[in-house]
Amino acid sequence: MDFFERQEKCRRNTKLLEVYFALAVIGVIASVYLAALFVAHHYGIRHGRHDYSNYESSLSLWDPQLFLWVAMPTLALILGGTFYKIQQLAGGGSVVAEMLGGRLILPNTADPDEHRLRNVVEEMAIASGTPVPQIFVIDEQRGINAFAAGHSTSDMAVCVTRGALKLLTRDELQGVIGHEFSHILNGDMRLNLRLMGLVFGILCLTLFGRILLQTRGRKNPLPLAGLVLILIGSIGVFFAKLIKSAVNRQREFLADASAVQFTRNPAGLAGALKKIGSCGSRIDDSGAEDASHLFFANGLSESLLGLFSTHPPLDERIRALDPGFDGRFTPVDFSLLDDRGAKSQSPAVIAPGRGGTPSRLGDLIGGAIVATAMRGPSPPGQFAAHAGTVTPQHLDYAADLRSKLPPVLTDAAREPMGAIALIFAMLISPDEAMRKTQLDQLQQRLDPGMFQELSRLLSATAALDSRARLPLAVLAVPALRRLSPGQYAQFEDDLTFIIESDQQVELFEFMLQKLVTRQLDPHFQQPRRPVVQYYVLKPLLPDCVVLLSALACAGSGEPAAIRSAFQQGAAQLGIDGLSALERHACGLDQVEAALERINQGAPLLKKQVLNACGVTVAADGVIQEYEAELLRAIADALDCPIPPFLGV
Amino acid sequence: MMLVPILLVGILVLAVAVVFFVVAGYNKLVALRNRFKNAFAQIDVQLKRRYDLIPNLVETAKGYIKHERETLEAVIAARNAASTANVKAAQNPGDATAMKELAGAEGALSGSLGRLFAVAEAYPDLKANQEMMRLMEELTSTENKIAFARQAYNDSVMIYNTERETFPTNLIANTFNFAAAEMFTIDKPEQKEAPKVSF
Numbered sequence: 001m002d003f004f005e006r007q008e009k010c011r012r013n014t015k016l017l018e019v020y021f022a023l024a025v026i027g028v029i030a031s032v033y034l035a036a037l038f039v040a041h042h043y044g045i046r047h048g049r050h051d052y053s054n055y056e057s058s059l060s061l062w063d064p065q066l067f068l069w070v071a072m073p074t075l076a077l078i079l080g081g082t083f084y085k086i087q088q089l090a091g092g093g094s095v096v097a098e099m100l101g102g103r104l105i106l107p108n109t110a111d112p113d114e115h116r117l118r119n120v121v122e123e124m125a126i127a128s129g130t131p132v133p134q135i136f137v138i139d140e141q142r143g144i145n146a147f148a149a150g151h152s153t154s155d156m157a158v159c160v161t162r163g164a165l166k167l168l169t170r171d172e173l174q175g176v177i178g179h180e181f182s183h184i185l186n187g188d189m190r191l192n193l194r195l196m197g198l199v200f201g202i203l204c205l206t207l208f209g210r211i212l213l214q215t216r217g218r219k220n221p222l223p224l225a226g227l228v229l230i231l232i233g234s235i236g237v238f239f240a241k242l243i244k245s246a247v248n249r250q251r252e253f254l255a256d257a258s259a260v261q262f263t264r265n266p267a268g269l270a271g272a273l274k275k276i277g278s279c280g281s282r283i284d285d286s287g288a289e290d291a292s293h294l295f296f297a298n299g300l301s302e303s304l305l306g307l308f309s310t311h312p313p314l315d316e317r318i319r320a321l322d323p324g325f326d327g328r329f330t331p332v333d334f335s336l337l338d339d340r341g342a343k344s345q346s347p348a349v350i351a352p353g354r355g356g357t358p359s360r361l362g363d364l365i366g367g368a369i370v371a372t373a374m375r376g377p378s379p380p381g382q383f384a385a386h387a388g389t390v391t392p393q394h395l396d397y398a399a400d401l402r403s404k405l406p407p408v409l410t411d412a413a414r415e416p417m418g419a420i421a422l423i424f425a426m427l428i429s430p431d432e433a434m435r436k437t438q439l440d441q442l443q444q445r446l447d448p449g450m451f452q453e454l455s456r457l458l459s460a461t462a463a464l465d466s467r468a469r470l471p472l473a474v475l476a477v478p479a480l481r482r483l484s485p486g487q488y489a490q491f492e493d494d495l496t497f498i499i500e501s502d503q504q505v506e507l508f509e510f511m512l513q514k515l516v517t518r519q520l521d522p523h524f525q526q527p528r529r530p531v532v533q534y535y536v537l538k539p540l541l542p543d544c545v546v547l548l549s550a551l552a553c554a555g556s557g558e559p560a561a562i563r564s565a566f567q568q569g570a571a572q573l574g575i576d577g578l579s580a581l582e583r584h585a586c587g588l589d590q591v592e593a594a595l596e597r598i599n600q601g602a603p604l605l606k607k608q609v610l611n612a613c614g615v616t617v618a619a620d621g622v623i624q625e626y627e628a629e630l631l632r633a634i635a636d637a638l639d640c641p642i643p644p645f646l647g648v
Numbered sequence: 649m650m651l652v653p654i655l656l657v658g659i660l661v662l663a664v665a666v667v668f669f670v671v672a673g674y675n676k677l678v679a680l681r682n683r684f685k686n687a688f689a690q691i692d693v694q695l696k697r698r699y700d701l702i703p704n705l706v707e708t709a710k711g712y713i714k715h716e717r718e719t720l721e722a723v724i725a726a727r728n729a730a731s732t733a734n735v736k737a738a739q740n741p742g743d744a745t746a747m748k749e750l751a752g753a754e755g756a757l758s759g760s761l762g763r764l765f766a767v768a769e770a771y772p773d774l775k776a777n778q779e780m781m782r783l784m785e786e787l788t789s790t791e792n793k794i795a796f797a798r799q800a801y802n803d804s805v806m807i808y809n810t811e812r813e814t815f816p817t818n819l820i821a822n823t824f825n826f827a828a829a830e831m832f833t834i835d836k837p838e839q840k841e842a843p844k845v846s847f
Contacts, residue, residue, distance in 0.1 A: 073660040084668045088675060098679070104686050108693055416690065417796040449792030456789070482690055484803030487796075 003388025003640065006186050007603035011532070014191050021198045024240060025078055028202060028232060029071050035228045036070040037063060043221060077208055082201030089193050092522055093150030093157030094134050096193075096294070100283070102136030102159045107414035107478045113165050119402070120174050121158060124181050126471050127398035128390045129632060129641040131519040132478050133158045133184075137165055138283075142337055144168065144272065145281040147294040148180040150189050152639050155522040163279060166336045168272055175269030176296055178390075185388040185641060192294055199240045206233030270321040273297070277314055277329030381572055383614025383631065384607045387640045394643045398471075401644075405468055406460045410475065412453070416483055419476035420491055421453040423516060425461040426469055427495070427509050429502040438501050445494065466625045467644070470632060473512055477519045488524050492517065507554040508626060510588045511633035514595070518637060533600040537573065537608065540601055543594035544609055545570075545578055547634075549586040551616045555627065561620065569616030573608060595637045606638050673820040680811055681742075684804035684829055688741035691797040691832065695734050695754075698790045702727045702761075705783045709764070712774040716767050723764050726757040742805065742829030755834050761787075798832050805829045 040063075089095055094104070105114045118135060125132040133148065133156035141161035150156035158180055160173075168176065183189060212226025281297035298311045311317075318325045402410070412418030424442070429435050443451050464472075483491060495513055534540055552565035566580035598609055613634060617627045628645045635642040706720050713720065730753040737746040768774050775781075808829055812821045820826075 068654065068657055072657050073664065076661045076664050080664050080668050084672065087672070091679070095679075098682060104682075104689075106686075106689055106693060110693065110696065415694075415793060416800065417793050449795060452792060453789065482686070482800065484687065484800040485807070486803045487800055 002385055002607075003185065004384065004603040004607040006388070010186070010188050010191050011603070013188075014194055017191065017195065017198070021202075021240070024202065025075075028078070028205065028235065029074055031232045031235060032074050032205075032229070033067055033071050035232060036066060036225070039221065039224060039228060040066060074205065077204050078201040080201075081204035082197055085200035086194075086197035089197055090151075090526060092155030093148070093189075094136070094155070096147075096149040096196075097134070097136040097157045097159040100159070101138045101140055102157075103139055105135045105137060106482070108411075116170060117160065117165060117173065117177075120170065120177050122475060123395060123398045123402060124174075124177055124390075125474060126401060127394040127643060128181060128185060128388075129636070129643045130181070130184060131156065131636075132474055134478065134481065136160075137162060141283055142334075143280045143282045144276045144297070145283060146176050146180055146296040148183050148189065149193065149294055150184070151193060152190075152522070153184060153641060154519045154639075156184055156189070161281075161283070162337060163281075164272075167275060167279065167332050167334075169268075171268035172272040172275070173268075176272050179269060179296060181390070185390070195244055196294075199237075199244065202233065202237055202240050204233075206230050206237065209233055266321040270318055270325070271330065273314060273318045273321070274325075274330040275332050277318075279332045279334075381611050381615050384610035384635075384640070384642075387607075387610070387635065387642050390643055393646055397644060397646055401468070401471060405472065406464075408460050409457060409464075409472060412457055413472055413476040414479050416479045416487075417450065417453055418457075419479040420483075420494075421450060421457050422461070422476050423473060423480075423495065423512075424454055424498055425457040426464070426472065427498050427512065428458070428461075430462070431502075434502050438498065441501060442494075442498070445497065466629060469512065470515070470629050471644075473516055474519075477516065480516070480520055481523045485524055488520065507550060507588075507591075508630050508633070510591070511630060511637070514592070515633050515636050531600065532602050534597075534605060535602050537575075537605055540598055540605065540609075541575065541578070543597045544573060544612065545581060546586045546590045546594040547598070547609070548612060548616050549581040550591045551613055551630075552580055552619070553583050553586060554630070555617060555620060565616045565619035568619045569612040572612040572615045595634070599638050606640060610635055610638065610640065670820055673817045674824060677808075677811065677817065677821055677824075677826050680804070680808040681826065681829075684801060684808050685741045687797070687801040687804045688738070688832075691794065691801055692734065692738050694790055694794045694797055695730075698787065698794065699727055699731045699734070701783060701787050701790065702757075705780075705787065706764075708777065708779050708783060709768065709774060712771050712777070713767060716764075719760075719764050719767050722760045723757075726753070726760040729753045730757045742808075742827075744828075744830040747830040747832055751832055751834055758834070802831045802833070805831050 097104075105118060107118065109115060109118065114135075114137070117137075121135055122132055124130075130153045133150070136157060136159035138159060138161045142163045143161055144163040144167060146158070146160040146164050148156060148158045158177065160176070164173070164176060183192075206229070209226045209229030209232075212222045212229060215222045215226070276297050281295070283295065295311075297314070315325065315327065409422060412422045428438055439455075442454065446454070480488075480491070495516075499509055499513055537544070548566050548569040549562075552562045552569070555565055556562055563580055566578075570576075570578045598606065601609070610631075614631060617623060617631055623631075623645070632642050632644070702723065706723055710720060730750070733746075733750040733753040737743070737750040740746050811817055812826055812828060
């Protein structure tokens with residue numbers, strides 16, 4: 001099952017979940033009503049309002065007044081709670097992290113443990129082609145645990161506990177982070193958040209019941225009603241938990257398996273699980289209940305018969321990774337938890353365990369531009385099959401790439417101001433005369449400090465290999481999130497200015513801009529949850545034509561070659577009778593609009609479109625590095641993570 | 649009569665709505681407060697880098713400017729004072745007293761650095777020293793970054809304060825003691841600019 005099929009499956013599961021919850025809500029309301037009926041009747045009898053002689057006949061099941069009185073507020077409470085929670089969670093993954101006490105880690109942090117975590121996360125992101133998520137640490141939790149949350153790859157947050165930060169080795173940390181990324185790549189983040197929202201509504205009932213329980217007064221029916229609400233609420237919660245747990249346990253096994261695929265180092269993940277065995281993974285927080293299914297390991301205390309456990313039993317998970325497990329957990333040095341991190345200067349490079357593999361890149365990233373014609377994915381028509389996959393080679397490549405990027409640029413990428421300057425520097429024209437004009441204009445436009453920073457980075461970016469540009473932009477995004485809204489607006493303006501100022505906007509420059517803004521917009525505006533609007537290709541055909549034409553034009557200047565490339569791509573879509581557009585009709589504005597609409601297509605449609613793009617780009621026989629990166633940028637615009645292409 | 653229960657139900661529903669509205673407002677204030685606190689963390693990182701650079705700078709200069717001991721010592725003293733003020737402010741970003749103290753200490757530090765550079769003008773050997781040039785370059789770069797981070801922080805503080813003062817969120821803010829946040833502004837106009845390095 002590939003990435004798109006998994007996404008499709010998750011979408012269907014989400015719908016199913018909503019049906020289950022609707023049923024649960026109906027069940028809860030019915031229960032509340034019946035209980036209220038019983039209570040009212042009971043009180044009625046106690047106070048002699050009912051005639052004993054017709055006791056049986058007065059017990060009618062339908063009492064409209066009571067129904068209105070009782071059922072409507074209940075419904076209002078549940079729906080209100082659900083809508084409220086869903087609205088709150090719409091703020092993105094960082095909302096969940098902060099709710100659970102997470103502290104944001106800055107990209108340019110000085111703490112060596114946070115450094116190490118950041119490096120591990122960045123490597124994962126580069127290796128899988130996803131944006132770099134925001135990273136949080138929960139300082140108060142000493143157990144070892146982690147989670148990832150978010151609606152789409154661009155509002156993702158990854159959170160670890162202090163225990164995980166301090167007590168795990170780099171390999172173990174990588175295993176845990178790999179596990180979290182597999183959730184991201186499996187596309188079930190959205191499902192999880194929807195689960196959270198729905199469960200909260202039913203939990204509200206219990207909360208309200210608790211409040212009622214605390215009211216005072218003789219002959220006061222409220223505490224009794226409160227008790228009843230708590231009981232009824234628990235029934236709802238029971239079913240909710242059952243569903244949650246069933247869904248979750250399957251996923252956790254799957255995610256562990258994928259994490260192993262990513263690292264080819266089962267020892268790392270197994271090691272982390274073994275340490276959890278002795279250290280625990282409990283999260284003491286009231287918010288942990290409704291987020292329990294998000295965590296890496298069980299965050300709540302072991303419950304009855306393991307029925308409600310959100311995760312498979314620990315020793316089963318360990319045995320799946322390490323069949324020789326002897327049942328003994330690894331003891332953990334708790335004194336490390338209090339280490340303020342001031343001493344050890346852990347090197348920010350690849351751990352020794354990984355360094356033995358000779359890099360298959362062969363050549364320098366930061367050095368001279370090497371125009372190797374890569375075969376790319378074979379065959380190009382299967383290009384989209386790479387989405388959502390990560391192999392150990394990709395991880396090696398990512399670690400190697402990161403270590404070979406010029407330090408002056410990676411350091412700049414981690415500061416807000418430097419990140420802006422870096423993006424500008426990468427977009428400035430390589431042509432000497434044009435460059436000079438642009439720089440003169442920029443000097444007028446930018447603050448002196450910013451311009452100074454830009455000038456400092458220019459020589460390093462001029463010599464940059466084309467495979468390094470996207471990764472650097474991706475690394476710069478976390479620092480760019482730290483801009484204030486005003487600064488971000490200014491940044492967007494300046495970015496548009498640079499792109500347009502050289503009068504000959506290249507598709508790649510445009511895609512780089514799009515990648516950066518797409519990954520930043522959810523942070524500065526409310527993240528939009530992409531709703532699928534198109535299930536068949538036909539309404540999207542004009543947009544596909546625009547996209548394929550633009551790609552064909554970008555690949556060659558000759559009309560014949562352009563037509564041929566376009567036709568091959570169109571053939572991949574299985575549609576006849578399409579013809580390429582003229583260059584002016586597939587300009588950047590049209591491409592932008594086309595991508596917006598295609599992004600609203602079902603996952604399987606996107607797969608088709610991406611495969612067609614791959615074929616068009618490869619039509620001249622080879623995929624140049626520049627073209628490979630262009631394809632990856634387009635895939636990012638469609639929220640499909642594609643790992644870097646490894647050379648032949 | 650159906651009217652009374654319906655009215656009561658209506659009131660109950662309204663009450664529920666109000667509760668959720670209040671909670672939403674509270675959460676928004678918390679989120680905005682986190683934003684400016686994170687923005688201060690960015691200033692903190694840059695300030696610490698500056699404080700780390702200065703002792704090196706003074707050591708390098710000492711070799712050449714043997715007779716200007718007071719100027720050098722003044723720089724170190726100002727740097728230490730600013731570092732202390734920074735630690736206090738980092739524990740409570742946005743607190744009026746802490747921020748004003750930090751702004752004052754930073755202003756004093758920039759002032760003493762300015763005086764050091766004015767003195768250094770008269771020592772061409774010092775100007776030509778490689779290490780000195782490197783340190784100066786880093787210092788300027790760091791000070792640019794501080795200014796940039798300060799702008800981001802002040803923007804976030806302004807957004808938070810506005811939200812805090814607007815009806816109806818101001819009711820929630822007052823009930824739950826969301827204090828107004830203080831911006832980070834350097835008072836003296838001549839110290840707003842990074843000390844010019846003109847060799």
